[in-house]
Amino acid sequence: MSKNKNPLTIDATNHAAEGGLLNRRLFLNSALATTATLATAGAAYGQDFIGEGQEDWLLYPGTSTLPYGDRSRFEVESVQRFIHDYSEEFLALRMSTYVSRTPLDHMLGTITPSGLHFERSHQGIPDIDPNQHELVIHGKVRQPLKYDIEALENYPTVSKFYFLECSGNSAVLLNDEPTDQSVNAIHGLVSGSEWTGVLLSTLLDETGVGPDAKWIICEGADNGMMHRSIPIDKALDDVMIAIRQNGERIRPSQGYPMRLFIPGFEGNTSIKWLRSIYVSDRPAMSIQETSKYTDMMPDNKSLQFSLLMDTKSVITRPANTMSLKRKGLYEITGLAWSGKGKIARVEVSVDGGKTWADAALEEPIQSKMLTRFRSPWLWDGSPAILQSRATDEFGRMQPTRDEHIAARGQNHIYHYSAIQSWGVGTDGEIKNVFA
């Protein structure tokens, strides 16, 4: 039951861009069509401040607190973490699943719950006993040293909010035709967390590094012994050995008991289950930096060590595969991030990029962390194409898909960061489109 007589009139002071985009400071008393319903006034409530209703939970005491508070039973099954085309045959063949996505459509802030952080491993999640696990720092150092989890916790620590994104995120958009996958399936290989740990520079200060130290080669304790090479300048900057995520020990799927965290770099370099850092004068040139994680360009040469993540944004609501069930007020919201620093601006369009409105950015805007953007939108039932376009503090702006392909071709699968377009039909159905 809508309460409004003339629900689709935009007050001139509310106009932000074409297609119904409103200013952030909108006036709700100006008869915008909302989803509130009229309540019985006066008589039913009288001067009594007590609400109405006789549901079971009002009549009987509730349950006790638990050692670890769980989600509602109405929420547990509603989260989609795996892309929907994992057929039973596929799962049977692989026997195990080493990838999961963050359900971006279920998030409204910037923090990803640790249990819903995207996951990617190359040989499954190891079940590590922390009492048997050590990190060794060796190679071109003054003194090689070992650290277990208890030792690390006595060092000076830092806590930082950072995004992590797999460089293969969104790669399906390089296909010739738009996929009908959900926003989670297309873009869900990105998450945001508060990471606490010891700066690697602190530990390298203690081990000392030789003058010919140019790279560190970092290795995990999983069965795949995942390893990557990182330039020493980055290693001495903001890289940390993370031991906590969102206020508790890192979960096994995120690298328990300790992981490397490399802010702003492609996700796979943040080695989980970290057990060895070898200081070297050269990179390892491992499979993960030769046959994988390189980017083939139109001239058939490949970029190597393309580690820094680009400026990027995506509208997470409304998005494929949701639908708009009525005309009226909606909030367009999503996430923006840059591997180089802070997000400076996010613009939103609902007419396929013809006109743009500045979205509101939630403070505090943090370097190399997800930034939440929002724009109110009054949908009048016309077809629309929703887009967001982010710019970071260094002026790096997201390209269109056409611009990305013109510059880099389609023969690569990493570092796709172009503008996402969601098409809205007159029936309210939302589809992934190329625009």
Next chain:
Amino acid sequence: MSKNKNPLTIDATNHAAEGGLLNRRLFLNSALATTATLATAGAAYGQDFIGEGQEDWLLYPGTSTLPYGDRSRFEVESVQRFIHDYSEEFLALRMSTYVSRTPLDHMLGTITPSGLHFERSHQGIPDIDPNQHELVIHGKVRQPLKYDIEALENYPTVSKFYFLECSGNSAVLLNDEPTDQSVNAIHGLVSGSEWTGVLLSTLLDETGVGPDAKWIICEGADNGMMHRSIPIDKALDDVMIAIRQNGERIRPSQGYPMRLFIPGFEGNTSIKWLRSIYVSDRPAMSIQETSKYTDMMPDNKSLQFSLLMDTKSVITRPANTMSLKRKGLYEITGLAWSGKGKIARVEVSVDGGKTWADAALEEPIQSKMLTRFRSPWLWDGSPAILQSRATDEFGRMQPTRDEHIAARGQNHIYHYSAIQSWGVGTDGEIKNVFA
């Protein structure tokens, strides 16, 4: 195995205050006693960057990803949420437990995992079906309106990091003798989260409020129908109807599917399972604002509606009931917060308040949110008394316990915010002391 020959020498550039407090930018190559151990150099590792070890998790593939990533089996049992003097008889008598603490000693950042947020209910946790739950705003309004969870999600939302503290937190320190409870049991009724929701001012803009609206009376849908009265000025400021916590739907123990969140006010005013907001010209004068949640002063008169939380801090590591197992480098760390705004300064002392050093504050410092502070400390084995003292941006500084009692007496149980003292013995044992 310690690697250092002369581990307890403090370089003059490292000195910050008496008793071994060091500057944040300490020099680890200056032979401070750390918990690192020497690793085998060269020969064992050679020019090979591969770490050593043949643990099971290196030899066999790990497990698949889960729909919701869980904690390590080595962590699940280690978190203490309930105060340790809940005897079996007590539990049998009550039959249920309506209080849990945040394990502050397990946190190193500022975010509390939703499942470890402190809990307090007056009649247990209701099991609410969100499809049957509505919030009604009524009373002195232009038009009474109802909102379900789906309706709220279309409104303009905000995401903010806020602490929540029960006003009864730390009250045991008003006893004549120091308790031997853990830091969690004494101070664990405080937590920090990212809360996402709709500003109440947005909804009151839509319902309209009459000129004689002075208070809102807010009620929960639990069996206790918990309700509190809030001044209209605060209601129109930063109060939100929260629908998400830390990136997912609020858990039942925190008010699923929606709760009131009142930044900086005593915790019980942030009504969980919110179902009614009645706009009124007077407060309800309910049991929760007359016989409870008032503060008896030395003149035997009680403060009423003492809603704003004071400036406060506590050292969470090292703290009772931990112990220092060796001399050498430690990190002193804890949390500071103010119900009025941002934390401006935290000082740390290890000599019972004779000398103080400024602790490092982790950015971003956010208004009405936990702020993490840290100081490196070289313990030489002498007795020590660890203290922290916070000041907010309005100059409100924590008092000593003696100052608190001189001003407010001991005949109250809410709003105790004095400086906490942890005594360290020569054996490394840490005790709660009055100093």
